[in-house]
Amino acid sequence: MTRPISRRRALAGFGAVAASGGCLGRSRNLAGRGTTSQLTLQIDAVPADRDPNAIRIARHLAENLKTVGIDARINTLDRTTLWRKVLINQNFDAYVGQFLEPKPFDPDAMYALTHSRFAPEVGRQNPFGFADLNGVDEELERQRRAEPDRREAVADLQRSLTELQPFTVVAFPDPLTAIREERFEGWSQGQPLTVSGLLSLDRTDAADGSTGGGGSADGGGSTDGGEFLDDGGNATAAAEELFAGDDAEASATLRLVTTDSGITENWNPIAAEYRRQGTFTSLLYDRLVVIDSGDVVPWLATDWERVGPETVEVSLRDATWHDGEPLTADDVAFTYEFLRDTSMGSMETPVPTPRFRGRSSVVESALAVDDRTVRLGVENVNRAVVVRALRVPILPAHVWSDRTEAATIAGFEFDAETTEALVSPNEDPVGSGPIRFVEATAEESAVFERNPDHFLVRAETGGDGASADAAAGVPERFRGKPAFDRLEVGVVPSDIAAVQMVGDGFADATVSTLGPDAIPRIGREADARLVTGRSGAFYHVGYNVRRAPLSNPRFRGVLASLIDKESLVEEAFDGYAEPASSPLAASPSWVPDGLRWDERSVDPVHPFAGDAGTGSLDAERARDLLRDAGYRFDDEGRLLARQQ
Amino acid sequence: MSPFLSVLRSVVLWLCASLFVAGIAIVRPKRLYGLWGNAVPRLRDARRELLALGVVLLVSAVGRGSLQTISELFGLRLTGFIWALEGNFVAWLQQAFATPELTMYFSSVYVYGYAFLLAFPFLAYLALPKTTTLRRLLVAYAFNYAIGLALYTAVFAHGPRNLNVGTSLLYTHNPEFSALTSAVNETTNVFPSLHTSLSVTVAAFAVLTREEYPLWTPLAVWLAGSVVIATMYLGIHWLTDVIGGTVLALGCVYLSYRIVDPDEAA
Structure with a gap:
């Protein structure tokens, strides 16, 4: 050649x-x-300060791609920019990211992620542009309708997805959180930084009284700067007084730190590029039902009943919006219509939301029967899928109905398919949830307060009688919650700084991903502790299958063989993760035997082309895989691709 | 935030102490006494340059957020390109030389040494009877910041630690420093290294004015060299950023000599 x-x-x-x-x-x-030339692939990822694990996966893949003769480039972007690029503009080759479900999830989550009907849409629904009509699509529909046993359909779905690799599952990380138990307790009930975790917290005596100090930081002792930092001790003491003053006013403030500044500048629950797992927006906006350790808990709905194969009737609790307006069945009906078309019929074609698409696709119509009852017309799907569809944030019609027109800047329309609702930062969010928005400084902090009108609070104050029913059906540990009066979310520059803040007593817990460099520090901080749970948020490499040669499943299969998941878990995650092949691996009961990782050290479908567990790639073996798939190399070993 | 205040306080205390000692040892008490009564007229003499630097710093402080947004949306995304260009040089540097003692030394130099390096020439050149050098220094600083800001907007790149090329030695061992650095800088502003360019600027002035302060010249060169190495050793900057910063510094010093004329009425 x-x-x-x-x-x-x-x-x-x-x-x-x-x-x-x-x-x-x-x-x-x-x-x-x-003409042909060397294949170039760009891998997008957020920098190590934002996510220490993702960049390690990107480096690993890039280096192995270079070894087999592909010109791999890493592109670092801030999280919002990355998601805008991948989810909205879809102009990427490959990205490294997390699936954004904090807990193990129902298999129907794959519906939005991989169904071909969403390929042309923008948002979290099918960002890959993947379409497999007779395989994946059919299996996705089948698992929605199979009743009572979805197992076979779900197993087939996983076999198809692992074979076709629209994305490569790398590992399920342990959701690590550094906490201090001085002021709040009950952290270890599942994952603390989820809606149910935060609502489960209880105050300690310290948080009630005036003893809740700004920190027991021992100044110079916690710094490694030696003599240069001797003044640090005094400075910290001064800062401590400053914080203690604050605490006297707001005795029960829960202080969290994160590296993700999304919640300090945007409060739009449907903005795909700003929401990670959407924990804070889920506390602002109630859902009809929530899932608590596997059980369905009636939340904004007191009850729901399937009155026919395609009809669900939902009864609502007595609730008000944060601005004092009553929450009615009209708001719920509006929400479901709005999620399917944020233009509410005012545009040529519907403009669906970039989040909750799998859920909103289940509900075909919504009608307010009376003030407290909504009738939802659903597809003929099984119970689990209906429950999932009930878990969307309910939005106030009187706020969002003004955001249905095409978005403009200074009167100019940029895109005929973008409504105001999709780009609005939703300042001063009006929800109905257990916390209310107070104030925020972009990229620094956001402050929320407990919503005294919420049914969880009313359930406590009422004692007995009518108001005791305010939270009927809600587990005991959520009643009277949240335990904090204020919730402050501070933005810090890195995961290590976040752990330091918790160790020094300036924060009660970290929100964002902790990397291997931050974990040893938790051990060194006397008052900080590490808690973890089970996460559904698997790390993966997503491919833009609209672009050749990523459009070829054979090619994607070889890319999957270039990733040594076992060694990544050891080195990038320091062992705090589980390698996986199936996206449902966090719920092992769904995973068929052939796709389980178990004790083996290689991927069951696309085994690493090299010495698995050591990270060392066998370049010739990997090239042979590519040759077998029909790809060619020049005499310098560069993989050739036709110029696009 | 409090970690920020604590680091800021220790930097300010250190700065006062070190300026006092260096003022006596290098500028000498006689010249320092000469500042009494002369400082104000000399500063008035350099008012245009002070104003220029002030404007640049103000624009940088006020406009940084919006310029950062522009950089995010439209800037050249060069992280991958720089990595392809120089590879794992920074990781090699760390692997070859990193020891706890060196990490402590370079961390201190990066924060405290750098602050001293930038502040001391103000004092030293203000103590000179003629304001030419002071004005040149101010102009060079202004150019460094102005051109740096323009390049930061044009180039969107993350430093080596953010690509996990080498580790973030500074923040892993001294996370409290990140409170300070994140308050004055964005993580995507790596090209060029302003730490490098300002240090090299100071060192260049120290060499050019070695007759005035012969003691200062070797100290400045040593400190500037340490800061330059520290930026890479600590995993903050790429070699490319350092080269870019050096070129920027030499260009700014040259421009300041072109612009500020020594014969101008002092």
Whole structure:
């Protein structure tokens, strides 16, 4: 094989041949053909300060891609920019990210992620552009309708997804959180930084009284700066007084720290690029039902009943919006319509939300029967899928109905398919949830307060009688919650700084992902402790299958073989993760035997092309896999691809 | 936030102490006494340059957020390109030389040494009878910041630690420093290294004015060299950023000599 010749040189040669009266037909045929050159792939990921694990996966993949002759480039972006690029603009090759479900999830979560009907839409629904009509699509529909046993359909679905690899599952991380139990307790009930986790917290005596100090930081002792930092001790003491003053006013403030500034500048529950797992927006906006350790808990709904195969009737609790307006069945009906079309019919084509698409696709119509009752027209799907569809944030019609027109900047429309609702930062969010928005400083902090009108609070104050029913059906540990009066979320520069804040007593817990460099520090901080649970938020490499050669499942299969999941778990995650092949691996009961990882050290479907567990790639073996898939290399070992 | 206040306080205390000692040892008490009564007229003499630097710093402080947004949306995304260009040089540097003692030394130099390096020339050149050097220094600083800000907007790149090329030695061992650095800088502002360019600027002035302060010249060169190495050793900057910063510094010093004329009425 020869080196690729540029088009210009080819044309020059064509001219020379034409001038010398050579065979024109042959030259035309040659010059008219496109040329090949080395394949370039860009891998998008957020920087290590934001997510220490993702960048390690990206590096691992990039280095192995280079080894097999693909020109891999890493592109670091801030989280919002990355998601805008991947989810909204869809102009990426591959990205490394987390699936955004904090807990093990129902298999129906794959519906929005991989169904071909969402490929043309923008948002979290099918960002890959993946379409497998007779396999994945059919299995997704089948698992929605199979009753009572979905197991076979779900198993088939996983077999298809692992074979076709629209994304490569890398590992399920342990959701690590650094906490201090001085002021709040009850952290270890599942994951603390989820809606149910935060609502389960209880105050300690310290948080009630005035003893809740700004920190027991021992100043110079906690710093490694030696003599240069001797003044640090005094400075910390001064800061401590400052914080203690604050605490006297607001005795029960829960202080969290995160590296993700999303919640300090945008409170839109449907904005895909700003929401991670949406914990804080879920506390602002109630859902009809919530899931608590596997059980369905009636939340904004007191009850729901399937009155026919395609009809669900939902009864609502007595509730008000944060601005004092009553929450009625009209709001619920509006929400379901709005999630399917944020233009509410005012535009040529529906503009669906970039989140909750799998859920909103179940509910085909919504009608307010009276003030407290909504009738939902659903597809003929099983109970688990209906429950999932009931878990969407309920939005106030009187706020969001003003955001249905096309979004403009200074009167100019940018995109005919974007409504105001999708781009609004939703300042001063009006929800109905257990916390209310107070104030925020972009990229610094956001402050919320307990909503005294929420049914969880009313349930406590009432004692007995009518108001005791305010939270009927809600587990005891949520009653009278949240335990904090204020919730402050502070933004810190890195995971290590976040742990330091908890260790020094300036924060009660970390929100964001902790990397391997931060974990040893938790051990060194006397008052900080590490808690963990089970996470559904698997790390994965997502491919843009609209682009060749990523459109080829054989090619994606080889890419999956370039990732040594076992060694990544050891090195990038320091062992705090489980390697996996199936996206449902966090719920082992769904995973068929052939796809379980168990004790083996290689992927059951696309085993690592090298010495698994050590990270060392066998370049020749990997090249052979590519050759078998029909790809070719030049004499310098570079993988050739046709220029697009 | 309090970790920020505590680091800021220790930097300010250190700065006062070190300026006092260096003022006596290098500028000498006689010249320092000369500042009494002369400082105000000299500053008035350099008012245009002070104003220029003040404007640049103000624009940088006020406009940083919006310029950062522009950089995010439209800037050249060069992290991957820089990595492809120089590979794992920074990781190699760390692997080859990192020891706890060196990490402590470079961390201190990066924060405390750098603060001293930037502040001391103000004092030293203000103590000179002629304001030419002071004005040149101010102009060079202003150019460094202005061009730096423009390049930061044009280039969107993260430092080596953010690509896990090497580890973040500074923040892993001294996370409280990140409270300070994140308050004055964005993590995507790596090219060019302003730590490098301002340090090299100071060192260049120290060499050019070595007759005035012969003691200062080796100290400045040593400190500037340490800061430059520290930016890479600590995993904050790429070699590319350091080279860019050095070029920027030399260009700014040259421009300041072109612009500020020594014969101008002092």
